[in-house]
Amino acid sequence: MQSMQQELVRSALSLLYKVWKKVKLLRSSADGNNRKNQLQSREYEISKAIFNLSIELASPACLEPDVVRKSIFGQAESNFENFVLAYWEKSPNLYRRKQNTQNDDPVFAALNSAFNLGTTPDAIIESFIKGLVSCPAIASDELDINSFLHEVHDSLGDAIKYRQDIRVLRTEDPSDQTSRVYAREEHFFDDGTVFLDEEAFAKKCKHAFKKGYSVALRGLEFRSKKVAAIASALADLFGQPSVGANIYFSPPRSQGLARHYDDHCVLVWQLLGCKKWMIWPNPKPLLPRLYEPFDPLDCTLDDNSGRVEVLHEGDMMYIPRGYVHEAHTDVGESQMNAYAGYSLHLTLAIEVEPPFEWEGFAHIALHCWVEKQKLGGSRFDRSRAKEETSLFALVLHVAIRLLSNNDPIFRKACIVAAKLPSSSSCTTAHLKALRSSQRSTFDEILRSLEKNCSFKEALKSIELAVQENNDEPFLWMSWLRHLPQGGDADLRIDFCNILEALEELVEAFSSNPEQALVGFTGFTSRFCRYVVYQDACESFGTLLQMYRTTRNQYMRGMLALHGAHVS
Known part of the structure; x- marks a missing residue:
């Protein structure tokens, strides 16, 4: 019955999509503003x-997660665990593919068919530009898809926008520059340009490509069912909410993006032609955080000190976040193949969002422990003790954040929810090693908290925010609102209006800060001693599933607007 309902919905979607396209066409040719506005209103509906x-449709079963894992990391079940233990967030790694095995790889074959590989550059550009609609960003901690739809009610399904959805750019030849240290990116279109005429836009992209510009399309996991299946499988594998996918098509002897580093880890998959990459180690102990401002590049980077790799068709390279890199198609005559020097590669971005770093896990563990204390134990029977517990927990949340600004371990990805292959006799040792490393990381974090958490520094930052009536330094806490709070309603923290809770905290502790310090120290010590790792893992997994649900809803909606269900 459910299968029949799903098929009926798919049929309805196919019909609606065709009607939608006709309405868009009518609007573009309509005379008069009133008629255009009426049609536009219908279009958005x-x-x-x-x-x-x-x-709510079941995702089309294009590729199984285990198939994707084997395609990327190798056939042996232990390969992924080895990758995590040896390279993840530590060092780049190159995976070579033998030419004669590519045709047998179902993932590579799926991508090959998705982008018309083996055809002309013009046909390749058309294959990933045709039928595009804009994919507006959804807030990182938004877990209500209806809120997103309310925000974009008058723009859903609009034409693509420059930079948000696509970039057409090239990097100047460094030899042509005299005053700049690094090459500068040059964009073919102005920021924010909206491309209403698809045919004219495709024509301009083809022209730009011939002039040395690369075409870079963002959000491919929202536009291609095959890429969506790969991205979803990787998100499961790494225990993260989502994985992004971009495609880069570059002409011969060119460089698209300038030298840079990313705030996320990247898997680069060479689909067509060759590309030469230079990668420099991350000199900083702290990994860059998602959504935070980028630091300027170190001007002392030596071109000769970087690692150089030429990727051929089928090859894949892992680049950790924070590692500076650049790529270009000037690979030398000996490396060129039948595709005359142009290159197409897919990047799979494993974005570690704040709740799913180890700092986030520490916040979740603290929340779980505090909630458990509310349910029992004579120490928490009195309302005053309960109030102090909530306030001490709030200070500890802030102290954890401050500690993460200097301690590298807090910024690493937490992969306790990674969906690993089923254990077998040959992989048990690898799985145990991976799980043991996660538990060891948490133990190290607890030791750091007990030793290094500063009550005075945390309280000082809170007092300053209250004094200036400025909650901006604490907006990072907003995602904590998704964690369930029990107990008395008046003791729950409103993380969407955090300033009110901070004011109450200052009022409670300012009269006797020394006594508050003693209480906080004891509170932190008890937490570090009695927190239950498994409880935190379960809550972490629950929160991850909430994030994944919303991201999958967004992905399915955008795929549908790109004609995923058209028959």
Whole structure:
């Protein structure tokens, strides 16, 4: 019965999509503003209906997660665990593919068919530009898809926008520069340009490509079912909410993006042609955080000190976040192949969002422990003790954040929710080693908290925020609102209005800070001693599933607006 319902929905989506396209066409040719506005209103109503109908559909089973794992990391079940233990967030790694095995790889074959590989550059550009709609960003901690739809109610399904969805750019030849240390990116279109005429836009992209510009399309996991299946499998594998995917098509002897580093780890998959990469180690102990400002590049980077790798078709390279890199298609005559020097590669971005770093796990562990204390134990029977517990927990949340600004371990990805292959006799040791390393990391974090947490520094930052009536330094806490709070309603912390809780905290502790310090020290010590790792893992997994649900709804909705269900 459920299968029949799903098929009916898919049929309805196919019909709606065709009607939607016709309405868009009518609007573009309509005379008079009133008529255009009426059609535009209908257009948005239909796009919202398409999105809503699709979000609960089962994802098309294009590729199984285990197939993707084997395709990327190797056939042996232990290969992924070895990768995590040896390279993850530590060092780049190159995976070579033998030419004669590519055709047998179902993942590579799926990508080959998705982008018309083996055809002309013009046909390749058309293959990933045709039928595009804009994919507006959803807030990182938004777990209500209806809130997102409300925000974009008058723009859902609009034409793509420059930079948000696509970039057409090239990097100047360093030999042509005299005053700049690093080469500068040059964009073919102006920021924010909206491309209403798809045919004219494709023509301009082809022209730009011939002039040395690379075409870089973002959010491919929202536009291609095959890429979505790969991205979803990787997100499961690494225990993260989502994995992003971009495609880069570069002409011969060119460089698209300038030298840079990313705030996320990247798997670069060479699909067509060759590309030469230079990678420099991350000199900083702290990994860059997602969504935080980028530091300027170190001007002392020596071109000769970087690692150089030429990727051929089928090869894949892992680049950790923070590692400076650049790539270009000037690989030398001996490296060129039948594709005359142009290159197509896919990047899979494993973005570690704040709740899913080890800092996030520490916040979740603290929350779980505090909630457990509310349910029992004579120490928490009195309302005053309960109030102090909530306030001490709030200070410890702030202290954890401050500690993470200097301690590298807090910024690493927490992968306790990674979906690993089923244990077998040959992989048990590897799985145990991986799980043991995660538990050891948490133990190290607890030792750091007990030893290095500063009550005075945390209280000082809170007092300053209250004094200036400025909650901006504490907006990072907003995701904590998704963790369930029990107990008395008046003792729950409103993380969406954190300033009110901070004011109450200052009022409670300012009269006798020394006594508060003693209480906080004891509170922190008890937490570090009695917190239950498994409880935190379960809550972490629950939160991850909430994030994944919303991301999958968004992905299905956007895929539907790109014609995923058209028959």
